[in-house]
Amino acid sequence: MATETGGNMIVRLFYALLTLAISAAVAFFVYQNVFTPDTKYPFKLGLDLSGGSHLVYEADTSEINPEEVTELMNVLRVVIERRVNIFGVSEPIVQVESSSVVSDEQKERLVVELPGVTDVSQAVAEIGRTPLLEFKLIDEEALAEAIALESISIEGATITASEESADPYTDTGLTGRYLQSAQLQFAGQGGAGGLSNEPIVAITWNAEGAALFEEITANNTGKRLAIFLDGEEISSPRINERISGGQAVISGGFTPDEARDLVQNLNFGALPVPIELVSTQTIGATLGSEVLEKGMLAGAVGFALVMVFMLLWYRLPGLVAVVALLTYVAVMLALFQLIPVVLTAAGLAGFILTIGMAVDANVLVFERMKEELRDGKSSREAATIGFKRAWSAIRDGNVTSLLSAVILFWFGTSMVKGFALVFGIGVVVSMLSALLVTRTLLVALPDRKRDEGIIGRLYESGLGK
Amino acid sequence: MFIIKYKNIFLMIGVGIMIVSLGLIFSLGLKPGIDFTGGSLMEVAYDNRPAKTLLEESLNELDLGVYSLREADDETGRDVFMLRTRALTDLERTSVEEVVLTSDSGGAVTRFTSIGPVIGNELQEKAKWAIGAVSLVIVIYIAIAFIGVRWPVGSSVYGAITVLSLAHDVMVPTALMAVMGYFYGVEVDVLFVMALLAVLGYSVNDTIVIFDRVRENIVKYRKEHKKTVNAPGGITREEVTYSFNKPFGEIVGISIKDTLLRSINTSLTTALALVALYYFGGDVTKNFALVLLAGVVAGAYSSIFFASPLLVWYAEWKEKRTAKSS
Numbered sequence: 001m002a003t004e005t006g007g008n009m010i011v012r013l014f015y016a017l018l019t020l021a022i023s024a025a026v027a028f029f030v031y032q033n034v035f036t037p038d039t040k041y042p043f044k045l046g047l048d049l050s051g052g053s054h055l056v057y058e059a060d061t062s063e064i065n066p067e068e069v070t071e072l073m074n075v076l077r078v079v080i081e082r083r084v085n086i087f088g089v090s091e092p093i094v095q096v097e098s099s100s101v102v103s104d105e106q107k108e109r110l111v112v113e114l115p116g117v118t119d120v121s122q123a124v125a126e127i128g129r130t131p132l133l134e135f136k137l138i139d140e141e142a143l144a145e146a147i148a149l150e151s152i153s154i155e156g157a158t159i160t161a162s163e164e165s166a167d168p169y170t171d172t173g174l175t176g177r178y179l180q181s182a183q184l185q186f187a188g189q190g191g192a193g194g195l196s197n198e199p200i201v202a203i204t205w206n207a208e209g210a211a212l213f214e215e216i217t218a219n220n221t222g223k224r225l226a227i228f229l230d231g232e233e234i235s236s237p238r239i240n241e242r243i244s245g246g247q248a249v250i251s252g253g254f255t256p257d258e259a260r261d262l263v264q265n266l267n268f269g270a271l272p273v274p275i276e277l278v279s280t281q282t283i284g285a286t287l288g289s290e291v292l293e294k295g296m297l298a299g300a301v302g303f304a305l306v307m308v309f310m311l312l313w314y315r316l317p318g319l320v321a322v323v324a325l326l327t328y329v330a331v332m333l334a335l336f337q338l339i340p341v342v343l344t345a346a347g348l349a350g351f352i353l354t355i356g357m358a359v360d361a362n363v364l365v366f367e368r369m370k371e372e373l374r375d376g377k378s379s380r381e382a383a384t385i386g387f388k389r390a391w392s393a394i395r396d397g398n399v400t401s402l403l404s405a406v407i408l409f410w411f412g413t414s415m416v417k418g419f420a421l422v423f424g425i426g427v428v429v430s431m432l433s434a435l436l437v438t439r440t441l442l443v444a445l446p447d448r449k450r451d452e453g454i455i456g457r458l459y460e461s462g463l464g465k
Numbered sequence: 466m467f468i469i470k471y472k473n474i475f476l477m478i479g480v481g482i483m484i485v486s487l488g489l490i491f492s493l494g495l496k497p498g499i500d501f502t503g504g505s506l507m508e509v510a511y512d513n514r515p516a517k518t519l520l521e522e523s524l525n526e527l528d529l530g531v532y533s534l535r536e537a538d539d540e541t542g543r544d545v546f547m548l549r550t551r552a553l554t555d556l557e558r559t560s561v562e563e564v565v566l567t568s569d570s571g572g573a574v575t576r577f578t579s580i581g582p583v584i585g586n587e588l589q590e591k592a593k594w595a596i597g598a599v600s601l602v603i604v605i606y607i608a609i610a611f612i613g614v615r616w617p618v619g620s621s622v623y624g625a626i627t628v629l630s631l632a633h634d635v636m637v638p639t640a641l642m643a644v645m646g647y648f649y650g651v652e653v654d655v656l657f658v659m660a661l662l663a664v665l666g667y668s669v670n671d672t673i674v675i676f677d678r679v680r681e682n683i684v685k686y687r688k689e690h691k692k693t694v695n696a697p698g699g700i701t702r703e704e705v706t707y708s709f710n711k712p713f714g715e716i717v718g719i720s721i722k723d724t725l726l727r728s729i730n731t732s733l734t735t736a737l738a739l740v741a742l743y744y745f746g747g748d749v750t751k752n753f754a755l756v757l758l759a760g761v762v763a764g765a766y767s768s769i770f771f772a773s774p775l776l777v778w779y780a781e782w783k784e785k786r787t788a789k790s791s
Contacts, residue, residue: 058581107587118574120555120558121555277555278580278581278584279579279580280579281577282577282578284573284574284575287539287541287575287576290541290747291540291748294745294747295747297745297746298742298745301744302737302738305740306737306738310734345749348746348750349753349754352739352742355738356734356737356738357731357735357738359731359734364727367724367730371723393674396670396673397669397670397673397674400669400673401666402666403602403666404599404602404662404663404665407595407598407599407602407662408659408662408663410595411591411592411594411595411658411662420659423663
């Protein structure tokens with residue numbers, strides 16, 4: 001038996017139980033998230049598993065001052081994002097991607113992901129559409145009526161057709177075509193009206209627009225003028241007076257961010273950068289869910305095979321490795337939910353691969369441990385030495401795997417990134433599971449030499465007796 | 466250890482495997498997929514698949530250039546057509562859809578991928594860079610990790626040998642891809658490159674574990690000889706030289722034996738997971754699993770039967786050369 005006092009044993013058992021409790025808690029967290037609808041931390045599925053469209057647009061930035069490219073791409077993203085939102089897609093992703101350092105010229109791309117959308121033509125048309133900036137007069141009475149009607153119809157009452165047809169918005173003929181520029185200002189700064197320091201949007205019309213605007217404001221003082229972008233009302237300032245000279249100010253209690261967005265929207269009603277569709281990917285929802293189901297089955301089978309092998313070959317330490325592997329899977333799934341990692345078919349494959357690799361460190365330690373046991377050491381001492389000796393190999397092996405994961409991530413299109421992320425996190429988590437879980441549990445097991453009773457034999461491995 | 470005893474035979478087998486692999490790769494060639502060349506791939510699933518000739522007739526009327534139409538089954542077991550063409554514009558895609566979705570066939574486009582040639586080229590470049598970068602980083606890391614080792618061979622030799630065996634590990638799955646491409650029309654896609662990079666990162670572990678043990682055993686089995694030398698100027702300094710209790714080959718042999726079970730078992734667990742992925746996973750990752758499997762097996766083999774004999778062979782060759790020159 002070991003030379004340590006009983007007190008140490010209690011501490012070790014405590015740590016072992018704590019480890020098991022934490023693992024169980026993590027597993028429970030994952031379980032709960034899977035079976036609770038509307039959970040805060042669901043698994044995020046990539047388009048290839050959930051179905052949807054993935055569009056890549058390339059922006060033609062050749063005509064643009066390089067210094068402005070980043071900002072303009074951002075504006076482009078905002079514009080497209082709004083169009084996609086109007087489209088009614090749940091959780092669309094619109095992001096700017098710069099082509100990597102390896103290509104000769106920097107290319108700016110816009111990636112649009114539309115979950116659930118398999119009719120690409122419609123999506124493409126919607127995104128490529130030229131947006132419309134419109135100014136419409138509001139008939140307050142009709143508007144109030146429309147709002148009232150809306151609330152009535154919500155209550156389920158019937159309404160007559162004649163009342164319904166009153167449109168509160170009247171076209172003025174003034175559109176984004178006449179806008180020269182819009183600018184963000186702060187009240188008090190340029191002598192314009194409003195509360196001091198309130199962000200306001202200053203509009204400059206071209207000559208034609210200025211005349212039209214003057215006429216509209218003269219005839220409709222006191223009314224509100226609604227500004228529509230892509231059919232969506234973004235602001236409805238009140239006309240305070242007749243405005244001549246081609247200048248207008250929109251003050252509407254904006255936050256600085258809102259005002260800046262509005263300026264961008266006004267200035268870039270049209271897309272700031274011409275774009276071209278360079279890549280399309282669409283996957284039907286049934287096909288995606290089939291791939292997901294098969295992937296999960298493959299994961300479960302792979303997991304079971306590795307567990308059976310570890311139990312049969314390494315016996316008692318094998319059982320410890322199985323617990324560590326269970327912890328590994330639970331922690332990985334929890335991370336997928338928490339970070340959240342977008343799971344793709346490739347990511348799923350990467351995860352299954354890491355299940356096979358995760359016991360690597362365990363095997364290294366167990367083999368080392370066996371050598372020490374054969375030298376006549378007790379199991380606990382052998383485990384401690386085993387960890388110490390195996391560390392350099394575990395470290396070197398994992399560092400190289402991790403480095404490849406980092407380069408893969410950098411290499412990455414979104415599919416590759418999904419794989420690289422899972423692979424990289426897997427390497428780190430599996431190393432931690434071996435160092436923390438396996439080690440804690442191993443030293444809490446009964447301390448025996450290899451020829452001491454049945455338990456002692458359980459430390460043996462493979463086809464040995 | 467028989468591996469060291471017959472090292473020349475094993476080295477020849479290793480070199481043979483590489484030559485055959487390279488031969489297959491260059492004679493059969495790899496079929497680049499649309500990920501790299503650009504192009505479109507449309508998968509249409511049918512309840513009632515129309516005749517191939519019928520579709521081809523209508524497709525020929527469109528100006529698609531060279532295309533390929535192939536019958537297949539998809540994940541759900543439905544009858545599908547896979548149509549490969551050059552990259553289609555949105556308009557062209559619509560007219561193709563009109564052709565393939567014939568009435569009363571119950572057809573639906575379940576997968577459509579179109580990749581512009583620019584993106585394809587860029588990915589090709591990126592893939593080359595990534596493979597180069599991973600190899601380079603691994604060499605540097607190993608050279609640093611083994612930096613304390615100077616005798617009987619320096620740390621850079623360990624790095625160089627590791628890279629040679631990595632080349633072996635990459636050539637085998639690539640040759641497999643070439644063979645599959647030749648016989649079954651399997652194309653090289655981004656997943657293949659990912660599998661290769663994963664093989665690079667993983668296979669190096671086996672070699673590292675053996676070399677790590679060699680490093681440890683060198684210290685264990687060497688004798689230190691200290692000699693006080695009188696340097697000019699009345700200064701004395703200590704000179705340390707080493708000799709082995711056992712020949713270097715035997716030490717490497719012991720190291721292989723020490724780590725053999727570990728090498729086999731870790732590769733086995735990874736292989737088990739990959740076999741599960743191959744048999745039960747989706748069609749999209751089948752070839753990925755196969756390439757990785759080939760890489761993992763090749764990696765385990767090369768670390769035991771190629772890298773280790775090569776280390777001994779080099780050390781002995783170096784010793785002979787030193788003996789001759791002195």
